[in-house]
Amino acid sequence: xxxxxxxxxxxxxxxxxxxxxxxxxxxxxxxxxxxxxxxxxxxxxxxxxxxxxxxxxxxxxxxxxxxxxxxxxxxxxxxxxxxxxxxxxxxxxxxxxxxxxxxxxxxxxxxxxxxxxxxxxxxxxxxxxxxxxxxxxxxxxxxxxxxxxxxxxxxxxxxxxxxxxxxxxxxxxxxxxxxxxxxxxxxxxxxxxxxxxxxxxxxxxxxxxxxxxxxxxxxxxxxxxxxxxxxxxxxxxxxxxxxxxxxxxxxxxxxxxxxxxxx
Amino acid sequence: xxxxxxxxxxxxxxxxxxxxxxxxxxxxxxxxxxxxxxxxxxxxxxxxxxxxxxxxxxxxxxxxxxxxxxxxxxxxxxxxxxxxxxxxxxxxxxxxxxxxxxxxxxxxxxxxxxxxxxxxxxxxxxxxxxxxxxxxxxxxxxxxxxxxxxxxxxxxxxxxxxxxxxxxxxxxxxxxxxxxxxxxxxxxxxxxxxxxxxxxxxxxxxxxxxxxxxxxxxxxxxxxxxxxxxxxxxxxxxxxxxxxxxxxxxxxxxxxxxxxx
Amino acid sequence: xxxxxxxxxxxxxxxxxxxxxxxxxxxxxxxxxxxxxxxxxxxxxxxxxxxxxxxxxxxxxxxxxxxxxxxxxxxxxxxxxxxxxxxxxxxxxxxxxxxxxxxxxxxxxxxxxxxxxxxxxxxxxxxxxxxxxxxxxxxxxxxxxxxxx
Numbered sequence: 001x002x003x004x005x006x007x008x009x010x011x012x013x014x015x016x017x018x019x020x021x022x023x024x025x026x027x028x029x030x031x032x033x034x035x036x037x038x039x040x041x042x043x044x045x046x047x048x049x050x051x052x053x054x055x056x057x058x059x060x061x062x063x064x065x066x067x068x069x070x071x072x073x074x075x076x077x078x079x080x081x082x083x084x085x086x087x088x089x090x091x092x093x094x095x096x097x098x099x100x101x102x103x104x105x106x107x108x109x110x111x112x113x114x115x116x117x118x119x120x121x122x123x124x125x126x127x128x129x130x131x132x133x134x135x136x137x138x139x140x141x142x143x144x145x146x147x148x149x150x151x152x153x154x155x156x157x158x159x160x161x162x163x164x165x166x167x168x169x170x171x172x173x174x175x176x177x178x179x180x181x182x183x184x185x186x187x188x189x190x191x192x193x194x195x196x197x198x199x200x201x202x203x204x205x206x207x208x209x210x211x212x213x214x215x216x217x218x219x220x221x222x223x224x225x226x227x228x229x230x231x232x233x234x235x236x237x238x239x240x241x242x243x244x245x246x247x248x249x250x251x252x253x254x255x256x257x258x259x260x261x262x263x
Numbered sequence: 264x265x266x267x268x269x270x271x272x273x274x275x276x277x278x279x280x281x282x283x284x285x286x287x288x289x290x291x292x293x294x295x296x297x298x299x300x301x302x303x304x305x306x307x308x309x310x311x312x313x314x315x316x317x318x319x320x321x322x323x324x325x326x327x328x329x330x331x332x333x334x335x336x337x338x339x340x341x342x343x344x345x346x347x348x349x350x351x352x353x354x355x356x357x358x359x360x361x362x363x364x365x366x367x368x369x370x371x372x373x374x375x376x377x378x379x380x381x382x383x384x385x386x387x388x389x390x391x392x393x394x395x396x397x398x399x400x401x402x403x404x405x406x407x408x409x410x411x412x413x414x415x416x417x418x419x420x421x422x423x424x425x426x427x428x429x430x431x432x433x434x435x436x437x438x439x440x441x442x443x444x445x446x447x448x449x450x451x452x453x454x455x456x457x458x459x460x461x462x463x464x465x466x467x468x469x470x471x472x473x474x475x476x477x478x479x480x481x482x483x484x485x486x487x488x489x490x491x492x493x494x495x496x497x498x499x500x501x502x503x504x505x506x507x508x509x510x511x512x513x514x515x516x517x518x519x520x521x522x523x524x
Numbered sequence: 525x526x527x528x529x530x531x532x533x534x535x536x537x538x539x540x541x542x543x544x545x546x547x548x549x550x551x552x553x554x555x556x557x558x559x560x561x562x563x564x565x566x567x568x569x570x571x572x573x574x575x576x577x578x579x580x581x582x583x584x585x586x587x588x589x590x591x592x593x594x595x596x597x598x599x600x601x602x603x604x605x606x607x608x609x610x611x612x613x614x615x616x617x618x619x620x621x622x623x624x625x626x627x628x629x630x631x632x633x634x635x636x637x638x639x640x641x642x643x644x645x646x647x648x649x650x651x652x653x654x655x656x657x658x659x660x661x662x663x664x665x666x667x668x669x670x671x672x673x
Contacts, residue, residue, distance in 0.1 A: 161540055
């Protein structure tokens with residue numbers, strides 16, 4: 001470590017740029033891997049099972065509680081204006097445009113992203129990735145591209161499940177517990193959600209899915225290049241933590257950017 | 264095949280240090296590895312043994328100089344040519360680098376399945392023969408985590424042999440093994456080499472035990488290389504770092520070995 | 525058996541996800557399974573449509589019968605509003621389209637008052653009888669400066 005603070009700043013700048021470049025190449029190779037033969041269909045299926053189906057429980061639990069909280073909270077606020085008839089609209093719009101995509105991505109990052117990062121990190125430190133290279137088996141095609149495909153496929157579906165379960169949770173809280181009329185809940189929801197809102201939600205879920213799988217697999221793959229990670233088992237645990245934190249923050253930042261650009 | 268299997272010409276490899284400046288791991292080294300023979304690369308830790316292997320496999324690139332494999336310049340090789348080159352190598356990694364999620368059978372058959380057009384039956388036959396020769400019959404369905412260190416090395420060796428490599432690279436074959444297993448691995452190694460006739464490179468700090476196998480020994484120290492063709496030559500060297508190396512790594516075992524002869 | 529479980533679980537996940545997607549798209553989105561074939565287009569010329577946006581509703585006696593799909597300027601510099609209207613509704617040629625607002629600051633919408641003419645407007649027909657948006661600002665200034673008669 002340099003002692004001169006300016007030199008240290010320069011070092012960090014160079015490191016960040018290098019890291020960004022590395023990750024960009026990583027992304028390109030992962031996409032190239034999708035088109036290489038033989039295509040590992042079974043592996044994609046396994047990853048959908050892990051990322052998608054495996055996350056269903058946690059997504060449903062999160063969505064139900066989020067929806068119910070939105071229902072109660074929305075009722076409390078709207079009631080002040082005598083506008084509780086718009087509860088359905090408030091709940092569904094916040095879920096479809098914001099909370100659905102964002103919370104799904106965060107849950108996937110925490111559950112599947114961390115596991116993917118640790119898996120690749122361990123494969124790296126135990127030379128398994130080098131071994132693939134040495135057998136002339138492209139590690140991207142073999143390991144990473146199936147994860148990308150599965151994530152790009154699973155995250156939007158999970159988001160849709162999140163939205164629907166959340167809307168149902170809002171219904172339970174607002175209609176069953178608070179006594180909003182069922183008709184106005186559903187009616188206001190149908191009246192205010194437009195195709196544009198749905199599209200925004202879908203675009204977000206795709207982008208977030210990509211960000212999570214990209215950052216998590218990339219961190220694991222480059223476990224040796226990451227500054228301050230150290231060596232051995234400890235480096236994998238540190239890098240995994242970093243991957244989850246980094247992908248969560250990136251998702252939140254991109255959420256703002258996408259909303260600003262596409263709203 | 265005539266000429267050396269691998270040749271390094273003035274190869275330079277440096278790593279940046281965190282404190283600024285660079286650390287020279289290989290300082291313009293030149294050496295060649297003869298075809299069909301066994302070469303041992305030795306040296307203390309951090310002296311660039313693994314780096315040398317990675318340079319041969321193009322997992323790392325040299326900062327200067329050229330590297331040749333059977334006369335072909337592979338220093339900047341890319342893409343398809345690199346894939347073809349790598350299929351000519353068999354590698355046994357330090358920890359065997361078996362895939363945790365695959366069984367022994369799946370691990371060993373992986374290169375055949377991914378790199379050849381053989382049918383499942385042909386793959387099964389070939390893998391069966393190798394497993395039997397290495398004493399692994401009956402363990403096909405086990406996962407690497409269920410195997411002992413020595414067994415894992417054998418599975419790694421079996422996997423490395425599947426594509427009939429011309430050159431076999433062996434990274435620290437005996438770390439973490441007890442003396443019996445070490446002997447076992449070397450015996451299997453010598454047997455298979457006698458049958459298949461590949462050139463081999465063994466990276467090890469475990470000099471005395473592999474002298475029986477080595478046709479040539481390369482000792483790495485502070486970026487320089489010294490090439491020896493017999494144990495006596497090492498023992499009699501007047502260079503200070505070699506004497507130091509002999510004292511610390513060979514010690515008495517080597518002395519007794521010499522007496523036996 | 526193990527392999528079959530994998531496919532089964534992935535299949536279940538797919539069904540759950542696609543059902544959720546279907547619900548969102550069909551129930552909440554404006555996609556109807558039968559496409560847009562149940563509506564037809566009319567245009568109406570206004571002097572001033574200030575506040576009318578794409579997506580604003582078209583109502584008859586408070587019942588929504590269609591929506592505004594475009595607001596443009598015509599060749600003679602009048603506001604041209606394109607409406608999509610339910611096919612079951614027959615609009616006579618002398619019907620009046622007016623810009624109204626829901627409440628004093630509410631959303632603008634188009635109110636249709638059906639006429640009694642025998643000629644029924646078809647696809648692409650033009651409504652010429654229109655009432656423009658009330659310009660609240662000029663209304664207020666009339667009151668304030670007493671120019672009202």
